[in-house]
Amino acid sequence: MPPTVRRALDVSRLLVLALAVALPGARPTPALALDLPLLRSDGLPYFTADLAVSLDRDQRPGLSVSITVPYPGLDWVRFEGPDGASRYGAGLEFTVIFEERRQSEQRGDVWERRLAVAGFADTRAPSAAIVEKRTFALPPGRHAVRIGVRDINSGARSVVQEKLTVPDFARLPVGFADLELGVVDSAGSFRSVPTRRFGIEVGTIGARASLFDRREGAWPRRYTLQFRIRGEDGEVVVSGSQEISLATSGEPVVIRPSAPELFLGSYVFEVELVEGKSRWRVERAFEVDESGPPRGREFTRMLEPLAYIASPEEMDWLRALPPERQAQGWEELWRRRDPTPDTPRNEMQLEFFRRVRYAERHFQGFGPGWRSDMGRIYIKFGPPDQIENRPSSLTAPQIEIWYYNQPYRRLVFGDREGFGRYTLLNPAAE
Numbered sequence: 001m002p003p004t005v006r007r008a009l010d011v012s013r014l015l016v017l018a019l020a021v022a023l024p025g026a027r028p029t030p031a032l033a034l035d036l037p038l039l040r041s042d043g044l045p046y047f048t049a050d051l052a053v054s055l056d057r058d059q060r061p062g063l064s065v066s067i068t069v070p071y072p073g074l075d076w077v078r079f080e081g082p083d084g085a086s087r088y089g090a091g092l093e094f095t096v097i098f099e100e101r102r103q104s105e106q107r108g109d110v111w112e113r114r115l116a117v118a119g120f121a122d123t124r125a126p127s128a129a130i131v132e133k134r135t136f137a138l139p140p141g142r143h144a145v146r147i148g149v150r151d152i153n154s155g156a157r158s159v160v161q162e163k164l165t166v167p168d169f170a171r172l173p174v175g176f177a178d179l180e181l182g183v184v185d186s187a188g189s190f191r192s193v194p195t196r197r198f199g200i201e202v203g204t205i206g207a208r209a210s211l212f213d214r215r216e217g218a219w220p221r222r223y224t225l226q227f228r229i230r231g232e233d234g235e236v237v238v239s240g241s242q243e244i245s246l247a248t249s250g251e252p253v254v255i256r257p258s259a260p261e262l263f264l265g266s267y268v269f270e271v272e273l274v275e276g277k278s279r280w281r282v283e284r285a286f287e288v289d290e291s292g293p294p295r296g297r298e299f300t301r302m303l304e305p306l307a308y309i310a311s312p313e314e315m316d317w318l319r320a321l322p323p324e325r326q327a328q329g330w331e332e333l334w335r336r337r338d339p340t341p342d343t344p345r346n347e348m349q350l351e352f353f354r355r356v357r358y359a360e361r362h363f364q365g366f367g368p369g370w371r372s373d374m375g376r377i378y379i380k381f382g383p384p385d386q387i388e389n390r391p392s393s394l395t396a397p398q399i400e401i402w403y404y405n406q407p408y409r410r411l412v413f414g415d416r417e418g419f420g421r422y423t424l425l426n427p428a429a430e
Helices: 200-204 297-306 312-319 323-336 347-362 373-381
Strands: 030-033 038-040 048-055 061-070 077-080 086-100 106-117 129-137 141-151 157-166 174-176 180-184 190-192 205-213 221-230 236-246 252-255 265-275 278-288 386-390 398-405 408-415
Touching: 038 157, 048 157, 048 205, 061 086, 061 141, 061 157, 086 129, 106 129, 174 265, 174 278, 180 200, 180 278, 190 205, 200 205, 205 221, 205 236, 205 265, 205 278, 221 252, 236 252, 297 312, 297 323, 297 347, 297 373, 312 323, 347 373, 373 408
Parallel strands: 030 278
Antiparallel strands: 038 048, 048 061, 061 129, 077 086, 086 106, 086 141, 141 157, 174 205, 180 190, 180 205, 205 252, 221 236, 221 265, 265 278, 386 398, 398 408
């Protein structure tokens, strides 16, 4: 069962940027550049599109579009290279079209990208992807953007669309363009991660933003930026400040927290400039799909889905560990289950994390999706080999049947309440 591809955020969220208006005795209102959604296609070829408002050297606005297409979703054709060795080739056509809401004028671009890899295994690499980034000059105002990707070999085409507002930066004396997320190496070099999905490299996460300041005065200028990373419940899990110096307005700056330890989940990276009663803030959502051992309350939280696959003896041992040994105990458990102990990646642990995250996003229950019957079964057995859907009737609820072939299992779920919370109707089959 391929994962259902959905948008990461509600598409109705528009980019808003406004000056703070501080009334005497009133709480200052932040000038906020809201997060633009990460767009995801609903069909082959699967891709994500990350949108960010940027500024050129003259501080005119534009929209950068980063399109990421994973290798496994492409149609690869085998061919013989000049040296007589077999190769596998793929090709994509990219289309980005903008329409102003009140005019019929269109702008954008169409281009192709072709590539070849040495072997079939390379075409299935889960972390390999084609990344294309273009920046388009756009006047301030409301726009509709349409992004399409066509697989040249198969002819399959998928499209995403979004409506957005490009702010008129010329009217604002101070502010941020959108935040761009990535990783920062030991030398301070920033590398963008347009999918906004991070694994164990999340400890080097950083953000790049353009801060513009049109107020009169000499350059360079120094600023103190506050940064925060919030978890799914809005709680601040990482915070700090960073002193920066800008040689000119609109110069991009890189903000890097000090080695944050973030576990699986959804987060928001915020950067804020506070001067007196005025505040300017920009934020960007991201996800962590792979991480180190859970700590603190995350350790307690993860014991619940872990109990679906671990033995009672293992669970009793983990629950009895003192806090200072919990992370070590977690790693010891997964080390015993590592199918390839000579490699740096523990494939079984990564698959467990992937199933937990998938269950959390796709199944409804009272609480996290992995607490539902479907979530539990998915974590225990993985995606089913076949799914059968039966509509509801006057005497029976809507039914979904999951089939597993090795070993054979037939698990029947029913939506008894009609709200999408499926319960297992034949628990003996589990």
